Amino acid sequence: xxxxxxxxxxxxxxxxxxxxxxxxxxxxxxxxxxxxxxxxxxxxxxxxxxxxxxxxxxxxxxxxxxxxxxxxxxxxxxxxxxxxxxxxxxxxxxxxxxxxxxxxxxxxxxxxxxxxxxxxxxxxxxxxxxxxxxxxxxxxxxxxxxxxxxxxxxxxxxxxxxxxxxxxxxxxxxxxxxxxxxxxxxxxxxxxxxxxxxxxxxxxxxxxxxxxxxxxxxxxxxxxxxxxxxxxxxxxxxxxxxxxxxxxxxxxxxxxxxxxxxxxxxxxxxxxxxxxxxxxxxxxxxxxxxxxxxxxxxxxxxxxxxxxxxxxxxxxxxxxxxxxxxxxxxxxxxxxxxxxxxxxxxxxxxxxxxxxxxxxxxxxxxxxxxxxxxxxxxxxxxxxxxxxxxxxxxxxxxxxxxxxxxxxxxxxxxxxxxxxxxxxxxxxxxxxxxxxxxxxxxxxxxxxxxxxxxxxxxxxxxxxxxxxxxxxxxxxxxxxxxxxxxxxxxxxxxxxxxxxxxxxxx
Amino acid sequence: xxxxxxxxxxxxxxxxxxxxxxxxxxxxxxxxxxxxxxxxxxxxxxxxxxxxxxxxxxxxxxxxxxxxxxxxxxxxxxxxxxxxxxxxxxxxxxxxxxxxxxxxxxxxxxxxxxxxxxxxxxxxxxxxxxxxxxxxxxxxxxxxxxxxxxxxxxxxxxxxxxxxxxxxxxxxxxxxxxxxxxxxxxxxxxxxxxxxxxxxxxxxxxxxxxxxxxxxxxxxxxxxxxxxxxxxxxxxxxxxxxxxxxxxxxxxxxxxxxxxxxxxxxxxxxxxxxxxxxxxxxxxxxxxxxxxxxxxxxxxxxxxxxxxxxxxxxxxxxx
Numbered sequence: 001x002x003x004x005x006x007x008x009x010x011x012x013x014x015x016x017x018x019x020x021x022x023x024x025x026x027x028x029x030x031x032x033x034x035x036x037x038x039x040x041x042x043x044x045x046x047x048x049x050x051x052x053x054x055x056x057x058x059x060x061x062x063x064x065x066x067x068x069x070x071x072x073x074x075x076x077x078x079x080x081x082x083x084x085x086x087x088x089x090x091x092x093x094x095x096x097x098x099x100x101x102x103x104x105x106x107x108x109x110x111x112x113x114x115x116x117x118x119x120x121x122x123x124x125x126x127x128x129x130x131x132x133x134x135x136x137x138x139x140x141x142x143x144x145x146x147x148x149x150x151x152x153x154x155x156x157x158x159x160x161x162x163x164x165x166x167x168x169x170x171x172x173x174x175x176x177x178x179x180x181x182x183x184x185x186x187x188x189x190x191x192x193x194x195x196x197x198x199x200x201x202x203x204x205x206x207x208x209x210x211x212x213x214x215x216x217x218x219x220x221x222x223x224x225x226x227x228x229x230x231x232x233x234x235x236x237x238x239x240x241x242x243x244x245x246x247x248x249x250x251x252x253x254x255x256x257x258x259x260x261x262x263x264x265x266x267x268x269x270x271x272x273x274x275x276x277x278x279x280x281x282x283x284x285x286x287x288x289x290x291x292x293x294x295x296x297x298x299x300x301x302x303x304x305x306x307x308x309x310x311x312x313x314x315x316x317x318x319x320x321x322x323x324x325x326x327x328x329x330x331x332x333x334x335x336x337x338x339x340x341x342x343x344x345x346x347x348x349x350x351x352x353x354x355x356x357x358x359x360x361x362x363x364x365x366x367x368x369x370x371x372x373x374x375x376x377x378x379x380x381x382x383x384x385x386x387x388x389x390x391x392x393x394x395x396x397x398x399x400x401x402x403x404x405x406x407x408x409x410x411x412x413x414x415x416x417x418x419x420x421x422x423x424x425x426x427x428x429x430x431x432x433x434x435x436x437x438x439x440x441x442x443x444x445x446x447x448x449x450x451x452x453x454x455x456x457x458x459x460x461x462x463x464x465x466x467x468x469x470x471x472x473x474x475x476x477x478x479x480x481x482x483x484x485x486x487x488x489x490x491x492x493x494x495x496x497x498x499x500x501x502x503x504x505x506x
Numbered sequence: 507x508x509x510x511x512x513x514x515x516x517x518x519x520x521x522x523x524x525x526x527x528x529x530x531x532x533x534x535x536x537x538x539x540x541x542x543x544x545x546x547x548x549x550x551x552x553x554x555x556x557x558x559x560x561x562x563x564x565x566x567x568x569x570x571x572x573x574x575x576x577x578x579x580x581x582x583x584x585x586x587x588x589x590x591x592x593x594x595x596x597x598x599x600x601x602x603x604x605x606x607x608x609x610x611x612x613x614x615x616x617x618x619x620x621x622x623x624x625x626x627x628x629x630x631x632x633x634x635x636x637x638x639x640x641x642x643x644x645x646x647x648x649x650x651x652x653x654x655x656x657x658x659x660x661x662x663x664x665x666x667x668x669x670x671x672x673x674x675x676x677x678x679x680x681x682x683x684x685x686x687x688x689x690x691x692x693x694x695x696x697x698x699x700x701x702x703x704x705x706x707x708x709x710x711x712x713x714x715x716x717x718x719x720x721x722x723x724x725x726x727x728x729x730x731x732x733x734x735x736x737x738x739x740x741x742x743x744x745x746x747x748x749x750x751x752x753x754x755x756x757x758x759x760x761x762x763x764x765x766x767x768x769x770x771x772x773x774x775x776x777x778x779x780x781x782x783x784x785x786x787x788x789x790x791x792x793x794x795x796x797x798x799x800x801x802x803x804x805x806x807x808x809x810x811x812x813x814x815x816x817x818x819x820x821x822x823x824x825x
Contacts, residue, residue, distance in 0.1 A: 313708065337710025345708050354702045354709075356768050365698055366709045368691040377689045419709060 002030030005201050006051075006069070006082075006170055011060035013046050021046045022226045024060070028170060033192060033202045035212040035233065038222030038245055039410070039438035044205050047222075048172050051203075052084035053077035065168060075104075081165025083157035084172040091149055091156075093142035098124035100141055101156045127159040128152060131191045146179040147299075151188070158195065167199035174205045178436050181299045189215045207438050208465070209238050221245055246440045254443065255471030257492045259450035263291035263474055268458050269341075269427055271310075274319030279305035280482035283319070287427065292449065292459045294473030294490070296466060296501050302482035303462055304346075307431050310460065311343035312336030323427075342366060342425040344416055346432045346462075348409065352416045355405035359397060360386035362404045362415050366423035389418035394444050410441025417448050426457050432464045446472060466502070470495050478504040523762045523774050527781045530806075534788030541788055548670060554783040555672035556581075556734040558776055560750060561757040562683045563727020565775045566720040568758050569687075571700040571767025572618065572625030574721070576633030577728045577754055578747030580610050583636035584732030586643050589742025593655040603733040604726055610636065611725015615718030625721075640744040649742040662737040672734060679730065683723070683772045692719045700767025757782050759811045782807075 006028040013021040021043040028034060038044050049055040051062070053071030062069045064080055071077035074084070091100045098120045102109065109120045117138070124137040133151050141149060154176060161169035173192075177185050192202055192215060206212050212219060212233075219236055221229040221244040229244040266289040274283045280302030287293055295303040308314035310321065312330030320327045323339055330336040333343070345351035354362055363386050364371065371377055371385075386400040393414040397407060404412055413433070420428050430449070434442045449472060452459060463469025469476060470490060478486040478501055486504035488496040518525075534541040560577060567574045584603045592599050614632055618625045651659060664671045687693040695716035698706040707713045735746050761778030763770025785806055789799045 311708070332712075333708050333710045334712040342710050343708060345705070350702075351705050351708050354698050354705050354768075356701045357698060361694060361698065365694070365706065365711060368694050368711075372691045375690060376685070377691065377694070379689065423710065425710075 002032070002199060004028075005030050005065060005168060007063045008047075008051070009061050009063075011047065011050060011057050011062070013043075013050065013055070014058040020225050021050075021057075024222075024227055026220060026227075028201045028203070030168060030199045030201060031196050032218060033196050033204055033216045035216035035219040036203055036205045036222065037207075037209065037212055037219065037241060039440045042222040042245075042438075043225040044222055045174065046225075048084060048174060048203070048205070051077070051170075052082060052172055054084075078160045079164055081161045081169040082172070083161040083169065084174065085154050085157050085176060086174055091141045091153055094140060096138050096140055097128070097135070097144075097152055098137040100152065101127055101137075101159055103156075105160070128155045130158065130194075131155050132187055147181065147184050150176060150179050151184075154188075154191075162200070169200045170203070171195065171200060172203045172205075175207065175436060176204075177206055177208065177211055183298075185211070207436065207442075209241050209439070212241070213238065242439060245438075254446070255468070256443070256446045256450050257471070259447070259454065260292075260474060260492050261290045261450070261453045262491075263288040263453075263458075268323070270320075270322040272320040272322060274306070274309065274321065275317050276302075276305050276309060276314060277317040280479070283479075283482075283484060285477060285484070285487075287458050287460065289456055289458055290453045291475060292453055292461055292473045294461045294463060294469040294476040295479060296463070296469050296476050297479035297505055300481075301479040301505070303479050304431070306479075307343065307429050307460070307462060310336070310341060311429050312341070313343075337366060337423060337425060340425045341427045341429065342420050342423045343429040343431060344420050344433055346435065348413060348416065348435065353404045353412055356403055358401045359390065359395070359404055359407075359415055360400040363389050363400075363418045363422055366419050366425075370424060385422065389422060393418045393448060408438075410437040410445075413437050413445065414441065414448070417445060421448070421452065427460070428452060428457060429460045431462045433461070434464045434468065466498050470498065470501065476501065480505055519762075523760065523777045523781075526760065527777050527784070530781055530784050530788070534784065534791070538788050538791040541791055544668060546787070546791065548665070548668065550780070550783050550787050551673040552670045552738070553787060554779050555670065555676040556731040556738065557750070557754065557757065557783065558673075558676040558779045559679045559727050559734065560731035561754040561775050561779050562680050562772045563724040563731075564754050565683075565758050565761075565763060565770060565772050566687070566696055566723045567625065568755075568763055568765060569696050569700045569767055569770055570625075570717055570720050571703070572717070572720070573755065573765075574614065574629045574724055574728075575626065575751055576614065576629040576636060577724065578749070578751035579633035579636035579640070580607065580725060580728035581732040581735060581747035581750050582640040582744055583610075583747075584729040585736045585739075585746050586640040586649075586742040586744050588733040588736035589649055589651060589739075590643060592658060592736065593652055596658055597661075600730070600733050603729045607726040607729025608722055609725070610729065611722040612718060614725065615721030618721065619714040619717040637744075640747075644742055644744040647744070648739075651736075651740045651742075656740065659737045659740060662734070672738065675734075679727065680772055680776050683727075686723065687772055692716060696720045697768055700764075701769070753782060756807050756811075760807065 004027060008024060008026040011021060011024040012019065024047060036044050050057045053074050053076050069080060071080060077083070092103065095103070098117065101124045102120055106115050109116045121137045128137065131151050131154060133155065141152065154173070157171060161171060176188065180188060196202055204212065204216055213236060216233045218232050219241065220227060221241060223245060267286045268289050269287040272284050275281045283306060295306065297303045305314065309316050312333040312335055328339055354365065360383060364382055368377065371382060383400055390397060390400060395411050395414045397411065404415055407415065434445055437445065449459065461469060461472055463472065473490045476488045476490055476496070477484055488501065490496060540546055560581060564574055564577050584606060587606065588599050588603055614629055617623060618628045662672050666674060695706070695711050696719065698711060699713050699716050703713055736742060757778035758775050759765060760781055761770070761774030763774055785803055789802060794802065
């Protein structure tokens with residue numbers, strides 16, 4: 001590897017009496033791609049915040065290119081050639097791509113207070129071209145899809161740090177792949193290799209271990225705020241990483257297949273000839289009691305739109321949704337819930353969590369009308385129900401009164417699942433249920449899914465990965481361009497291969 | 507160390523609404539002798555009663571993240587209706603006013619929720635109706651309730667023990683609002699809508715119903731407050747509500763209820779109302795220039811709201 005760019009020695013962080021990071025050593029050399037993995041709350045984000053100048057360490061020292069390094073703000077870190085791409089997107093929606101990339105750096109393009117947008121657009125075009133992106137940089141960011149925004153965010157940080165430390169910059173990527181499709185991920189990886197080949201170093205955080213194994217040169221594993229392993233990627237595999245991360249070895253049955261139920265013949269919902277103009281056409285399928293029905297397809301195949309229709313968020317152009325022998329028409333998610341259909345939405349923060357409310361309120365919100373007696377709720381009873389779910393779903397929190405936005409992603413997702421289960425709905429639409437969730441929580445969520453079907457509920461699943469979709473489902477429907485192109489039975493021990501399904505997707 | 511400081515700040519913010527009330531009491535008891543006397547305190551309670559009901563109801567709209575700029579106009583309207591028709595109808599008029607409140611509030615709610623318009627615009631427009639009714643019925647200013655009919659309104663000046671009866675009525679209303687807020691499905695949904703309307707909708711909650719119920723509650727409370735003002739002033743006053751909208755909103759803010767929605771309590775609002783009433787009453791007792799009085803209240807409000815509203819949102823970008 002190249003010269004040593006960055007070294008951290010004995011980094012620790014305290015919040016009052018709690019230690020969240022303990023005695024971390026890390027070395028980063030020029031041209032390296034480093035993987036950083038760990039469960040939610042393991043301290044990855046805290047270390048990234050310390051390196052990128054968002055927070056100060058309580059102990060330890062950092063050295064950058066042989067000199068002592070510390071940064072009080074993100075800007076200061078940028079000037080040293082260290083830039084971070086945050087997990088939550090930080091672009092300004094109503095500014096153009098170019099304005100976002102050069103936000104706070106407009107001075108370069110201004111004369112006498114007037115900014116030359118033309119020059120800025122030319123440079124912005126070059127900046128995004130470095131990531132193989134080609135689009136009109138005078139477009140507003142809010143008009144772009146999430147994946148493109150993510151790439152622009154990376155292009156922005158790349159441009160900032162390369163400006164000050166070309167070839168010796170350090171870029172921190174916090175779960176950049178969550179919103180990207182497989183194709184886009186491949187493109188991102190290719191670009192990451194190019195960036196590293198110019199001598200820069202990258203720290204890559206992801207919950208997807210296969211990605212980490214694919215792209216990185218070296219891996220650091222964190223658990224409970226401490227470093228449990230540091231190894232070259234060459235000698236690592238999923239089982240080793242899993243064990244170091246979770247502290248126990250994987251059961252080998254990641255998708256809890258031994259609890260997969262065989263669906264009954266009873267049809268709980270029948271979709272007939274359903275269409276939404278421009279999204280999908282003539283979709284028909286039956287959902288059986290106890291079934292996990294996976295919808296596979298690339299982005300834009302119509303699977304998201306089918307979900308939206310089923311939960312009452314979008315109106316179909318034509319077709320029927322038959323429940324209990326009657327054609328149902330949902331004007332909104334409320335009516336869908338009344339008929340026993342509830343969704344676990346894809347965007348956890350904006351669509352799932354009611355951020356500033358307590359866990360109790362978040363768990364009970366879909367069932368409050370059912371718990372009301374003579375117009376009133378019983379405070380003791382609602383608390384008891386919330387406490388029970390916290391225990392059952394293994395939610396780590398201080399009490400049911402804690403605000404949901406103080407929980408880690410995996411724990412918050414378990415709260416949303418508890419809400420879906422508490423609602424009493426028999427048909428649950430899970431849209432990317434494990435997005436941005438760590439491996440340990442994933443397994444707990446899979447287990448919850450198995451419990452749901454065992455209790456006689458039916459599930460429609462949009463998996464976060466194809467692997468997950470196959471592993472969890474008892475049947476998969478494959479969609480392409482809004483049409484069903486295939487259907488696969490997925491009994492335990494007889495699951496279709498990813499290849500079989502991808503062939504129908506493309 | 508910084509953590510400790512943050513903790514203190516959080517603590518201060520949490521209880522600032524109580525601290526401001528105590529502070530106001532202490533300051534005025536120094537500058538205005540007799541401020542803490544029984545008579546003076548009774549006067550504050552008497553003055554605060556209708557405002558407590560008005561601001562208590564308004565709180566619910568603010569929980570949803572909306573605002574009602576027409577609350578004062580509803581007060582004017584119902585004050586006039588009460589003042590004019592009480593001579594014919596007696597105390598039963600209060601029930602009719604509550605019904606009028608249901609209609610006015612629900613209308614606002616339905617327009618806001620179903621047409622998906624900002625409540626700011628809707629209430630700014632609909633208030634003209636209520637003002638119209640008030641002014642068309644009292645074209646020449648206030649109308650006094652005839653002397654021979656005063657026995658009907660006498661109950662409002664009665665004291666039970668040392669507490670004015672209207673204040674007890676206000677306390678009862680606040681208690682009911684508190685129960686509604688904490689222990690009903692609608693109360694919980696109203697907060698959820700204010701905290702994250704989209705997530706609440708996707709959780710299968712009827713958010714239109716929640717929003718409309720907030721407006722209905724507020725309408726009822728405004729109407730009740732209007733009726734109470736007619737009793738208190740023994741007249742139909744068509745312009746009574748003009749300044750009340752802002753006083754009520756200020757009371758809610760002073761209590762520390764988030765203007766962005768999702769958080770707050772009618773108990774906090776009540777303390778806010780008492781603080782504002784105490785300041786007004788204290789300045790009166792000190793003999794402050796009435797022109798200066800409003801300026802002083804304005805300054806105090808900015809200071810208090812500034813201390814009350816916590817600096818949420820700083821940690822939004824970074825998880």
